[in-house]
Amino acid sequence: MAGTGVFKACLDGDVYKYYADGDWKMSSSGKTVSVTNPTTGKPIYKVTACTQDEINKVFQSAKAAQKLWAKTPLYKRAEMLHKVSVIMKEHKSPLADCLVKEVAKPAKDAVTEVVRSGDLIDYTAEEGIRIMSEGKFLVSDPFPGNERNKLCLSSKVPLGVILAIPPFNYPINLSVSKIGPALITGNSVVIKPPTQGAVSTIHMMHCFHLAGFPKGLISCVTIKVSELGDFLTTHPAVNCISFTGGCDTGIAISKKANMIPLQMELGGKDTMLVLDDADVESAAVNIMKGGFAFSGQRCTAVKVVLAMESIADALVSKVNAKVAKLSVGPPENDCDIVPVVSESSANFIEGLVMDAKQKGAKLCQEWKREGNLIWPLLIDHVKPDMRIAWEEPFGPVIPVLRIKTAEEGINHCNSSRYGLQGCVFTKDVNKAMLVSDAMETGTVQINAAPARGPDHFPFQGIRDSGIGSQGVTNSINMMTKIKTTVINLPQPSYTMA
Ligand SMILES: NC(=O)C1=CN([C@@H]2O[C@H](COP(=O)(O)OP(=O)(O)OC[C@H]3O[C@@H](n4cnc5c(N)ncnc54)[C@H](OP(=O)(O)O)[C@@H]3O)[C@@H](O)[C@H]2O)C=CC1
Numbered sequence: 001m002a003g004t005g006v007f008k009a010c011l012d013g014d015v016y017k018y019y020a021d022g023d024w025k026m027s028s029s030g031k032t033v034s035v036t037n038p039t040t041g042k043p044i045y046k047v048t049a050c051t052q053d054e055i056n057k058v059f060q061s062a063k064a065a066q067k068l069w070a071k072t073p074l075y076k077r078a079e080m081l082h083k084v085s086v087i088m089k090e091h092k093s094p095l096a097d098c099l100v101k102e103v104a105k106p107a108k109d110a111v112t113e114v115v116r117s118g119d120l121i122d123y124t125a126e127e128g129i130r131i132m133s134e135g136k137f138l139v140s141d142p143f144p145g146n147e148r149n150k151l152c153l154s155s156k157v158p159l160g161v162i163l164a165i166p167p168f169n170y171p172i173n174l175s176v177s178k179i180g181p182a183l184i185t186g187n188s189v190v191i192k193p194p195t196q197g198a199v200s201t202i203h204m205m206h207c208f209h210l211a212g213f214p215k216g217l218i219s220c221v222t223i224k225v226s227e228l229g230d231f232l233t234t235h236p237a238v239n240c241i242s243f244t245g246g247c248d249t250g251i252a253i254s255k256k257a258n259m260i261p262l263q264m265e266l267g268g269k270d271t272m273l274v275l276d277d278a279d280v281e282s283a284a285v286n287i288m289k290g291g292f293a294f295s296g297q298r299c300t301a302v303k304v305v306l307a308m309e310s311i312a313d314a315l316v317s318k319v320n321a322k323v324a325k326l327s328v329g330p331p332e333n334d335c336d337i338v339p340v341v342s343e344s345s346a347n348f349i350e351g352l353v354m355d356a357k358q359k360g361a362k363l364c365q366e367w368k369r370e371g372n373l374i375w376p377l378l379i380d381h382v383k384p385d386m387r388i389a390w391e392e393p394f395g396p397v398i399p400v401l402r403i404k405t406a407e408e409g410i411n412h413c414n415s416s417r418y419g420l421q422g423c424v425f426t427k428d429v430n431k432a433m434l435v436s437d438a439m440e441t442g443t444v445q446i447n448a449a450p451a452r453g454p455d456h457f458p459f460q461g462i463r464d465s466g467i468g469s470q471g472v473t474n475s476i477n478m479m480t481k482i483k484t485t486v487i488n489l490p491q492p493s494y495t496m497a
């Protein structure tokens with residue numbers, strides 16, 4: 001149960017506290033932010049709403065703690081991260097319980113998210129050891145006009161204070177994917193949890209607390225973004241922002257940010273291109289897994305299917321048969337389809353479906369919604385003038401457009417504002433490579449649905465889908481900069497064997 005056992009420390013009455021200077025604290029604002037249970041539509045948790053002054057203090061501590069942490073031996077940093085992984089896995093039940101209650105993640109998937117996050121931390125600690133232990137040694141004489149009298153040593157150094165902002169759909173995994181790389185490279189971290197997912201993030205944070213990190217090194221501030229979002233993201237103490245969330249939010253933050261490195265993982269309209277020689281059964285299985293898992297609330301969910309006319313009927317009928325078998329209901333029962341995160345999200349999805357229906361698309365299943373629970377829906381014969389051909393539903397609704405040629409599909413994919421992932425189904429590896437090269441997305445999967453994992457793979461979007469690249473290795477590199485020291489010898493010296 002959330003807020004019990006060791007996690008009692010995060011709670012004051014019925015309000016979850018913020019984390020600063022190694023301690024859980026109530027904000028002096030006296031205000032709270034409410035978290036709603038997507039399944040019941042009722043408030044379930046409250047988190048304290050921090051003030052500007054409290055945020056200033058958090059950044060002050062983060063700056064001071066970072067200087068000492070950067071001088072902590074790398075093997076010790078790695079040891080502490082491994083400790084967090086053990087603690088997190090030990091407490092997977094209460095953490096998963098929060099995910100079920102505040103983002104309606106199916107119970108089994110919630111446990112998987114916690115375990116995956118522990119594994120991610122372990123991998124990050126190991127990868128960080130390797131990356132941070134290596135530098136570069138250059139000599140001056142290869143460059144015209146130079147003798148060998150300058151020796152250049154370069155190494156990777158931390159950026160300073162990393163501001164981490166994760167989204168609601170993976171509040172634990174997409175938090176540790178930022179915190180792990182930040183800490184192993186010697187940075188400090190201030191995390192701002194998503195409102196839906198705040199209590200999961202707080203529980204995750206407490207696992208770092210229990211591991212015994214130095215005071216001030218990691219902090220967790222809960223705020224009303226409408227009041228303090230800009231204050232936080234434009235704060236002069238922030239040396240890097242690692243953000244995952246919607247395009248509009250991410251782009252707005254990027255435009256206002258100071259001159260600092262930005263890691264922006266934003267929305268997607270992940271395209272599945274099914275060619276006429278595809279294994280149609282496999283494509284159908286991947287539409288189910290890729291499109292309906294967590295009710296389509298994944299940036300990598302299949303969000304538009306572009307099917308060649310010759311196989312479209314077979315594909316649609318196979319998917320329809322599988323949709324009929326999906327269970328729909330509360331996350332506690334581990335249903336395949338669970339309520340979407342909020343009423344406004346459900347309204348938005350309904351708007352996309354009604355627009356498509358009015359413009360002549362065929363709803364393969366009856367439109368059905370109860371509160372935030374939307375029954376899975378395949379929409380066939382979608383045309384480019386329909387909003388759902390282009391917009392990201394973030395719900396259990398998948399549009400199918402019928403295409404005559406692969407080029408038509410590639411053009412559709414490349415005309416989107418999004419460029420996160422795409423996938424192509426074909427038995428011809430040569431065709432697959434040509435399509436992959438032509439698809440302007442951060443990743444193209446061949447014969448499988450889009451996915452971020454395994455977590456050490458590079459993960460990036462182009463166009464409005466993001467800046468920079470995630471994945472353990474890339475995040476580690478991104479959260480460092482190069483520092484060089486040049487030894488100037490009084491006379492040229494050439495090394496002999
Ligand atoms: N490419 C990727 O890796 C991924 C992308 N996504 C994308 O995220 C979206 C869904 O997530 P969702 O949480 O709804 O996204 P949002 O953009 O609404 O929110 C993301 C985070 O930003 C915070 N936030 C919102 N406004 C501000 C602000 N002005 N200043 C600072 N922080 C702010 C939110 O806080 P609060 O909750 O308090 O509003 C939340 O923590 C989808 O578009 C999805 O595609 C999701 C996962 C992975």
Ligand SMILES: O=C(O)[C@H](O)COP(=O)(O)O
Pocket residue numbers: 169170174297298299300301450451452453
């Ligand atoms: O938030 C998301 O949607 C994730 O980045 C997708 O991760 P997954 O592909 O591993 O589900």
